[in-house]
Structures are given as C-alpha cells and as structure tokens.
Amino acid sequence: MATIKDIADKVGVTVTSVSRVLNNRGYISETLKKRVQEAMEELNYQPNEVARSLIRKKSNIIGLIIPDVSHPFFGEVTKYIEYYADKNGYKLLLCNSKLNKLKEKEYINMLKGSQVDGIIMGSHTMDTKDYTSIKLPMVTLDRQITDTIPYISSDNYKGGELATNLLIKKGCKKIAHISGNLHLNLLAKLRHDAFKNVITNKGIEHIVLQTELNGFNYDEYEQLVSSMFQEHPDIDGVFASSDIIAAQVLKECYRIGKSVPQDMKIVGYDGIQLGQLITPGITTIKQPTKEIGKMAVRLIIEQIEGQDVLKENILPVKLIERQST
Amino acid sequence: MATIKDIADKVGVTVTSVSRVLNNRGYISETLKKRVQEAMEELNYQPNEVARSLIRKKSNIIGLIIPDVSHPFFGEVTKYIEYYADKNGYKLLLCNSKLNKLKEKEYINMLKGSQVDGIIMGSHTMDTKDYTSIKLPMVTLDRQITDTIPYISSDNYKGGELATNLLIKKGCKKIAHISGNLHLNLLAKLRHDAFKNVITNKGIEHIVLQTELNGFNYDEYEQLVSSMFQEHPDIDGVFASSDIIAAQVLKECYRIGKSVPQDMKIVGYDGIQLGQLITPGITTIKQPTKEIGKMAVRLIIEQIEGQDVLKENILPVKLIERQST
DNA sequence: CTGAAAGCGCTAACAA
DNA sequence: TTGTTAGCGCTTTCAG
Numbered sequence: 135m136a137t138i139k140d141i142a143d144k145v146g147v148t149v150t151s152v153s154r155v156l157n158n159r160g161y162i163s164e165t166l167k168k169r170v171q172e173a174m175e176e177l178n179y180q181p182n183e184v185a186r187s188l189i190r191k192k193s194n195i196i197g198l199i200i201p202d203v204s205h206p207f208f209g210e211v212t213k214y215i216e217y218y219a220d221k222n223g224y225k226l227l228l229c230n231s232k233l234n235k236l237k238e239k240e241y242i243n244m245l246k247g248s249q250v251d252g253i254i255m256g257s258h259t260m261d262t263k264d265y266t267s268i269k270l271p272m273v274t275l276d277r278q279i280t281d282t283i284p285y286i287s288s289d290n291y292k293g294g295e296l297a298t299n300l301l302i303k304k305g306c307k308k309i310a311h312i313s314g315n316l317h318l319n320l321l322a323k324l325r326h327d328a329f330k331n332v333i334t335n336k337g338i339e340h341i342v343l344q345t346e347l348n349g350f351n352y353d354e355y356e357q358l359v360s361s362m363f364q365e366h367p368d369i370d371g372v373f374a375s376s377d378i379i380a381a382q383v384l385k386e387c388y389r390i391g392k393s394v395p396q397d398m399k400i401v402g403y404d405g406i407q408l409g410q411l412i413t414p415g416i417t418t419i420k421q422p423t424k425e426i427g428k429m430a431v432r433l434i435i436e437q438i439e440g441q442d443v444l445k446e447n448i449l450p451v452k453l454i455e456r457q458s459t
Numbered sequence: 460m461a462t463i464k465d466i467a468d469k470v471g472v473t474v475t476s477v478s479r480v481l482n483n484r485g486y487i488s489e490t491l492k493k494r495v496q497e498a499m500e501e502l503n504y505q506p507n508e509v510a511r512s513l514i515r516k517k518s519n520i521i522g523l524i525i526p527d528v529s530h531p532f533f534g535e536v537t538k539y540i541e542y543y544a545d546k547n548g549y550k551l552l553l554c555n556s557k558l559n560k561l562k563e564k565e566y567i568n569m570l571k572g573s574q575v576d577g578i579i580m581g582s583h584t585m586d587t588k589d590y591t592s593i594k595l596p597m598v599t600l601d602r603q604i605t606d607t608i609p610y611i612s613s614d615n616y617k618g619g620e621l622a623t624n625l626l627i628k629k630g631c632k633k634i635a636h637i638s639g640n641l642h643l644n645l646l647a648k649l650r651h652d653a654f655k656n657v658i659t660n661k662g663i664e665h666i667v668l669q670t671e672l673n674g675f676n677y678d679e680y681e682q683l684v685s686s687m688f689q690e691h692p693d694i695d696g697v698f699a700s701s702d703i704i705a706a707q708v709l710k711e712c713y714r715i716g717k718s719v720p721q722d723m724k725i726v727g728y729d730g731i732q733l734g735q736l737i738t739p740g741i742t743t744i745k746q747p748t749k750e751i752g753k754m755a756v757r758l759i760i761e762q763i764e765g766q767d768v769l770k771e772n773i774l775p776v777k778l779i780e781r782q783s784t
Numbered sequence: 785c786t787g788a789a790a791g792c793g794c795t796a797a798c799a800a
Numbered sequence: 801t802t803g804t805t806a807g808c809g810c811t812t813t814c815a816g
Contacts, residue, residue: 184518193509411707
C-alpha cells in the first residue's frame with residue numbers, strides 16, 4: 135500500500151504538503167494540489183486510517199453491542215444503525231453478547247482498547263457501576279441505567295396499553311401476557327406494567343409468563359407456550375412481547391386445533407418485517423426500528439462532538455391490526 | 460485513558476519493560492512483571508490497539524460486506540462470523556451493501572483504508588477486475604470470482620436436485636421455480652440449473668421466475684407470486700430460492716384458497732430458524748450457516764497468516780421435510 | 785506557499 | 801534483565 139511518503143516522493147514535495155491536500159487545510163497552490171491529486175490517483179492511494187486515528191485520537195468507529203443480530207428485531211435495528219453510521223462517516227464494530235454478562239464486559243474492554251468513539255448498548259446485563267465507569271459516549275437501547283446515560287426506547291407503556299385494550303375490546307375473557315425476562319431491568323417491562331394496570335382495572339382474568347434470561351431460544355418458547363395452554367386451556371387472548379413469540383403461539387394454536395382469531399386472539403410486539411409473511415397476519419405493536427437506529431447514531435455522534443443530548447428519548451409505537459385479532 | 464507511559468512512570472521503568480510484560484516477550488524479572496501488572500490493574504490500563512495496529516501492520520479486524528444483515532439468512536451467517544472472529548481474536552466491521560455496486564466499492568476502499576486484515580464478501584456485484592485489484596486476504600460467499608479467490612458455498616446443485624426431486628416424487632405436475640436474480644453470477648444459480656436438468660429429464664411442465672436485482676423486497680415478492688398464480692393457475696408445486704419467498708408463496712395460497720400441501724406443495728431454501736415458526740412448516744433445503752461462518756473466518760485467518768487455502772469450499776445441504784410438501 | 789520537526793502510543797532491534 | 805533509540809503513517813505547530 136502506498137503511503138503519504140510515496141506520494142510526496144513521486145511529486146517531489148514533503149509529506150506536509152501532501153497532508154495538506156489530503157485534509158484540504160492550509161495553503162497550497164492549485165498546481166501542487168493538482169499534481170498531488172494525480173499522484174494519489176495513479177498510486178491508488180488510500181490514507182491509512184489507523185495512523186490518522188492515532189494522531190487525531192478519533193477512530194470514527196462506533197461499537198454496537200447487541201444480544202444477537204440474527205434476532206429479527208436487532209437485525210433491523212442494526213441495519214439502520216449501520217446505514218446512518220456510514221452516512222455520517224462512521225464505521226460499525228459489531229458485537230453479539232448473547233445477553234452474557236462476561237461477554238459484554240469483554241466486548242466493552244475490547245471496544246475501549248480499539249478506541250471506538252462511542253458505544254451503542256443494546257444489551258445491558260451488567261450492573262450500573264460497570265456502565266458508569268466506561269467514560270465513553272454511550273447510548274442504551276431500552277434500558278435506563280442512570281440519568282446521565284441517554285437512552286432510546288419506544289413507548290413501551292403505550293404499546294402495552296394498545297395491545298391489552300385491543301384484546302379486551304375484541305372480547306377476550308382470559309388473557310395471557312408472555313413477557314421477556316423481567317429481571318433485566320429493561321424498559322420493555324413497561325409493557326408488562328401496562329398490561330397489569332389495564333387488565334386489573336377492567337377486572338379481567340389473566341396470567342403472566344416470562345421467558346428465561348438466556349437469550350432467544352425458540353425451543354424454550356415452544357415449551358413455554360405449550361405448557362401454558364395445557365395449564366390454562368381457557369385462555370382466549372395472548373399478548374406476546376415479541377412477534378417471534380406470537381408466531382410460536384400461533385403455531386401452537388394450529389397444533390392443538392384452536393382457530394385464530396375465533397378461539398384465540400394474538401397480539402405480538404416489534405412489527406418485524408417477517409410478521410407480514412405469516413398467515414394469519416399477526417397483529418402487532420410496531421417499534422420504529424429505523425428511527426431507533428437513526429437516533430442512536432445521532433445521539434452518539436452529538437456526544438462525540440461534545441454536545442449535550444436529551445437523556446430520555448421515547449419514540450412512538452403503532453398498532454398494526456392484522457388477522458390474528 | 461492511561462498509556463503505556465503512565466504505567467512505566469508509575470512503576471519507575473521504561474515503556475520497553477512495560478511493553479515486554481504486555482506482550483509477554485523477552486526477559487523480565489518476575490518481580491517487575493508483578494509490579495507492572497499491578498500498576499495496569501490499578502490504572503485500569505487498556506493497550507491502545509490503534510497504536511499497536513499501526514506498528515504491527517495488523518489490525519485484527521475483519522471486514523464483512525453483505526447485502527443486508529436484516530435478511531434472516533445473512534443475519535445468521537453474520538452471527539456466526541462474528542462469533543468465530545471474536546473467538547479467534549478478531550473484530551468485525553459490518554457493511555451492508557444492499558447489492559449496490561457503488562456502495563460495495565466504497566466499502567472496500569473504506570475497509571482498505573481501515574487496514575482490515577481481510578474481507579469476507581457476501582455481496583459481489585462488481586466486475587472481476589475490481590476484486591482482483593483488492594490485494595487483501597479475501598473469501599467470497601456463494602460466488603466464484605476467479606480461481607485465486609477462495610469461495611464458500613453450500614452445495615447448491617445438490618440442493619436444487621433435492622428440492623426438485625421431492626416435488627416430483629410428491630406428484631407435482633407443473634412446477635415453478637422462483638429463483639434469485641440470475642445475472643449476479645452467484646453460485647445459487649446452480650439451484651436453477653439443477654431444477655432445469657432434473658425437470659427436463661423427467662419431462663415435467665415447469666416455469667422459472669426470477670427476482671429483481673434490487674435487494675430483498677418483500678413487496679416485490681408479493682407481486683411476483685401473485686401474478687405467477689394468475690398466469691399459471693395450474694401450478695401445483697413451487698421451489699422457492701429462499702424461505703422468505705416460500706413463505707410469500709404460502710401466504711398467497713392462503714389468500715387464494717389453495718390448500719397446502721394438498722393443492723400446492725412448496726419447498727423453500729436456506730433453512731432459516733424462522734422457517735420452523737410458520738404453519739404449515741415449510742419444507743426447505745438447509746444451508747449450514749454455522750459452518751459457513753466458521754469456515755469463512757478460518758479461511759480468512761489462514762490467509763492472513765500466509766497459509767495456502769483450498770479455493771473451492773462446498774458445504775453439504777440438508778433437506779428438511781415439513782408440512783408444506 | 786512549503787518544509788522541518790515533533791509526536792500520537794506502541795514495538796523491537798540493539799546496547800548496556 | 802533493562803534501557804536507548806528508531807520508527808509505524810500521519811498531522812500539526814512553527815519557521816522560512
């Protein structure tokens with residue numbers, strides 16, 4: 135790979151001048167500029183970003199820690215984060231923590247060592263103090279760690295209300311809520327809170343189940359759903375905390391011969407693209423993945439640039455009614 | 460952030476000694492080693508990987524260019540690539556090309572500038588010469604560019620055969636193959652070739668459709684499938700080149716009242732995790748995403764280490780029969 | 785308008 | 801066993 139020195143030698147100037155045209159800063163004659171640019175073209179010169187990072191103390195890299203890119207929701211968010219990062223001249227280092235505390239810690243150290251300019255945390259299984267000691271621009275997705283670290287979430291409470299009210303409106307008499315793990319301190323817990331409040335107010339029979347801590351295990355969902363129906367054969371409505379779980383519920387309904395939406399109504403969560411492929415279409419609460427990704431990148435960059443940012447960033451959700459209700 | 464100098468000062472030695480314990484190379488007394496390590500602990504020292512990269516001329520970063528992480532197949536492959544990269548001490552820089560030639564070029568330049576040690580190309584819309592000029596360890600997924608660049612693919616021909624034979628065995632009289640775009644020079648084209656060969660040999664009526672070039676557009680699939688059924692109402696078997704497309708076919712069958720598998724049999728491709736959530740379960744050809752990811756990382760690292768690697772790496776596929784056939 | 789020189793944080797001969 | 805020194809590729813004062 136050609137270096138700045140090679141260009142300088144070829145043109146017969148010093149690296150200083152080449153650096154000047156590279157950064158378009160300081161005085162350089164038009165002719166020199168031309169000649170340098172030509173030489174760069176010819177040698178197919180690519181500035182070494184590692185060297186630049188070292189001296190500038192800025193890598194233009196954003197670290198992203200999420201549980202699992204292959205989960206559709208995180209896949210979509212990641213796509214948009216990458217898109218907006220790139221659009222703003224940043225690169226994305228991807229880390230899948232699998233909701234593992236140790237892994238998360240290791241990744242954070244790795245990212246610090248790699249001199250990333252900021253970290254977007256979509257997985258947060260560690261303790262508060264572990265985060266406050268990071269000393270790097272950060273934004274979390276769906277978890278409020280302290281009131282100094284900005285977070286982005288969609289309106290989980292509203293989502294929970296929409297889902298629960300819809301099931302009630304549609305006439306469900308006994309409703310189950312299958313929530314993610316409630317011990318992770320996620321803001322997604324607000325979906326559960328909304329469910330509880332609404333359903334208690336209306337005095338409707340209900341149960342709540344939660345998934346395990348260990349990531350996204352389809353087999354576990356299958357178990358969970360199957361035993362739920364066995365224990366509570368009279369359930370006629372389910373509010374699932376993800377479209378994946380909702381799909382699992384739907385599948386179990388097929389298996390045990392319950393027809394949807396007649397005998398059973400289902401509402402999912404997330405609004406992943408794949409939801410529209412399933413029949414009957416799963417009614418869902420759509421999270422604005424694109425806006426989440428966009429805002430995550432914006433908040434990180436603004437912090438990198440030293441600006442103050444809003445700590446609380448709650449984006450609207452939308453009820454999408456399909457055939458499962 | 461503490462630097463090596465800070466540690467040296469604190470312990471009262473030079474950076475050389477600190478570097479020695481950091482890299483565990485050369486002679487250092489046990490006591491000095493201890494003291495240095497303690498100082499590192501105390502100051503929470505993280506070596507600056509950017510500086511190390513600069514001098515070692517090795518970044519320990521692998522670049523990954525794929526069309527779209529949010530596509531389930533690529534999401535799964537990405538997950539495993541990240542897993543094995545991390546396991547081997549490499550980081551992953553993620554790039555979504557959206558099958559855009561210009562974007563792909565820009566990403567390659569970006570990755571070269573970032574001094575990545577190698578590139579895994581899961582998107583390849585450029586011309587052969589653009590790849591040969593990269594001069595960096597590379598491996599491609601599902602495309603053979605030259606006989607010097609190693610590639611990984613699953614046994615597409617076999618997959619095509621398995622799918623087609625199954626549909627025939629199940630009694631289909633007119634079979635459609637919905638393929639990805641055939642102009643991308645992908646090895647996935649072999650699925651089409653196998654389909655053609657098998658079905659022509661057996662003298663069975665058939666049609667072939669292909670998707671557009673522009674990425675993965677669910678609406679386009681919907682259009683395509685819908686008009687296919689309108690023009691050929693007598694189709695009773697579909698071999699789709701992805702599970703997503705297969706799901707779309709299934710959805711259309713529900714819409715127009717064709718029952719699956721009685722009136723219509725469907726085989727998908729990829730074997731994504733989500734396939735098992737759909738009812739009826741979609742019969743599919745499973746690609747070994749984990750092995751693909753593992754091998755991609757292995758081949759890149761072996762090249763980085765200067766080893767020779769096999770150029771042709773074809774992994775086995777597996778037929779998974781579910782209820783759609 | 786251009787160059788000389790220092791230095792980013794770290795590694796690695798070569799000396800001592 | 802430890803230190804001196806040069807240098808990775810680049811940016812940036814400060815001179816000229």
